[in-house]
Amino acid sequence: MRQMQSAAHFQPQSALSGLSLVETEAQPLVQVVGVSAAWRKLLMQAEMAAPHLQVAAIEGEHGAGKHTLARFLFSRSPLSESAFQRRDAREWLATDGDPSTLAGFTYLDRVDLLAPPGQGLLLGVLRALQDRPPGRAVLLASSQTPLRQMAGQGLLLPDLAFRLTAIRFSIPPLRQRREDIPPLAQSLLDRICARYQQRPVLLGPGALARLLQHNWPGNVRELSSVLETALLEADNGVILAANLALPAEPEMQPNLQPTCRPATSPSTPSSDITSNTSSTSTAATNSAPPASSPSAARRSTASSATSPSSKEPPIKSIFAWSRFQSPRKNLFSPQNLRALYQGMTSVMPETQQNRPGFSRCKIPPRTTVESSPSSAACRAPVGLE
Numbered sequence: 001m002r003q004m005q006s007a008a009h010f011q012p013q014s015a016l017s018g019l020s021l022v023e024t025e026a027q028p029l030v031q032v033v034g035v036s037a038a039w040r041k042l043l044m045q046a047e048m049a050a051p052h053l054q055v056a057a058i059e060g061e062h063g064a065g066k067h068t069l070a071r072f073l074f075s076r077s078p079l080s081e082s083a084f085q086r087r088d089a090r091e092w093l094a095t096d097g098d099p100s101t102l103a104g105f106t107y108l109d110r111v112d113l114l115a116p117p118g119q120g121l122l123l124g125v126l127r128a129l130q131d132r133p134p135g136r137a138v139l140l141a142s143s144q145t146p147l148r149q150m151a152g153q154g155l156l157l158p159d160l161a162f163r164l165t166a167i168r169f170s171i172p173p174l175r176q177r178r179e180d181i182p183p184l185a186q187s188l189l190d191r192i193c194a195r196y197q198q199r200p201v202l203l204g205p206g207a208l209a210r211l212l213q214h215n216w217p218g219n220v221r222e223l224s225s226v227l228e229t230a231l232l233e234a235d236n237g238v239i240l241a242a243n244l245a246l247p248a249e250p251e252m253q254p255n256l257q258p259t260c261r262p263a264t265s266p267s268t269p270s271s272d273i274t275s276n277t278s279s280t281s282t283a284a285t286n287s288a289p290p291a292s293s294p295s296a297a298r299r300s301t302a303s304s305a306t307s308p309s310s311k312e313p314p315i316k317s318i319f320a321w322s323r324f325q326s327p328r329k330n331l332f333s334p335q336n337l338r339a340l341y342q343g344m345t346s347v348m349p350e351t352q353q354n355r356p357g358f359s360r361c362k363i364p365p366r367t368t369v370e371s372s373p374s375s376a377a378c379r380a381p382v383g384l385e
Contacts, residue, residue: 031187032068032069033180033183033184033187034177035179035180035183036179038172038176038177039172045169046069046072046073049073049167051077052134053077053140053167054130054137054139055126055129055130055138055139055140055163055164055166056073056138056139056141056166056169057111057140057141057142057143057147058070058140058142058168058169058171059142059144059145059147059168059169059170059171060142060170060171060172061219062144062221063218063220063221063222064172064173064219064220065220066171067086067107067109067142069169069171070086074105079105079138082103082104083104083105084105085104085105085107086109087107088109089108089109089110089113089118089122089141090115090118093114093118093121093125097121097122099124099125099128102125102129102137102139103137104138105137106138106139106140108139109142110142110143111164112144112145112147112150116157119157119160122160123160123163126139126160126164141164147161147164147165148162148165174219174220174223175216175217181208181212181216182211185211185223189227189231189239192224192227192228193231199237200237201234201239202237202239204241206240206241207240207243207244214246226244229243230243
């Protein structure tokens with residue numbers, strides 16, 4: 001019996017002190033801190049729309065300050081004397097989503113998590129709410145994902161997205177407004193010290209710079225958690241950079257550009273390479289067997305002409321010689337054709353020289369060719385006609 005009586009006495013106290021998804025108690029004016037242009041523009045929009053608000057949406061990442069902005073809108077609305085009701089959107093539609101009983105300032109959290117049946121129920125509530133006179137009920141919805149983007153992806157009813165985002169407040173993440181970090185950190189520290197009944201603390205050398213360097217994926221909620229942990233670790237009322245429970249920033253690696261290096265090893269000088277190449281080619285020439293016939297001499301000449309150590313092929317050198325030694329109009333003069341023919345026969349394999357239709361003839365002297373241009377004493381090889 002005593003245990004039952006003590007449990008009966010303890011039950012109301014635990015219900016009051018426990019966490020609840022519904023907040024109906026009136027709270028004092030919320031302090032919004034920020035000096036960036038994006039935050040000041042957002043507050044100006046909230047000041048303008050709060051007295052005439054009926055349905056609106058607040059979008060932003062987790063911990064960016066959606067609940068704080070909702071409190072600010074509530075403090076500026078005509079329903080500021082009533083209770084601020086913060087409800088989970090799914091739980092509210094399952095239990096209290098009756099448009100006839102909707103009154104006061106209701107803040108629905110995470111509308112982007114609604115399933116298609118819940119989206120249909122909320123759309124019905126909005127249709128019934130638009131027929132009621134303004135000033136009696138305000139419905140404010142929050143989302144971590146832009147609602148119009150979800151409607152474009154087929155994840156949200158387009159009609160529901162357009163009704164909710166007629167008045168839309170988009171909170172930028174903390175990493176996009178780093179100038180708000182110093183005043184936010186000081187305001188959060190003052191609030192945490194008041195909760196723990198501690199003297200005000202200061203940010204020591206390097207602590208503020210460390211806060212400004214962090215990317216803050218958790219936004220203001222992460223900043224508050226880091227400062228509360230640092231307050232318990234600090235000594236003599238000063239928070240140092242070592243007291244901040246932040247991951248180490250990656251070290252910046254130098255931007256090394258690849259350099260062009262020669263194909264040879266650096267330890268081998270270029271003169272040695274040249275000498276080695278020349279000695280190799282000389283040794284190959286000396287080791288070749290002596291030419292016993294004119295055909296063998298021609299084959300050795302062709303192999304030496306086509307070897308990689310030669311500077312230019314014979315035919316290319318012939319064309320270069322004819323280009324510089326004679327005018328352009330005399331490119332196909334008899335002496336140039338004679339040089340071209342001799343170069344081709346020197347590199348032509350013996351099998352092609354002995355094929356039918358190939359005639360090895362001697363070109364007459366220049367005087368004879370010039371005196372009788374139409375002479376048929378010698379025919380040009382196939383391909384030059």
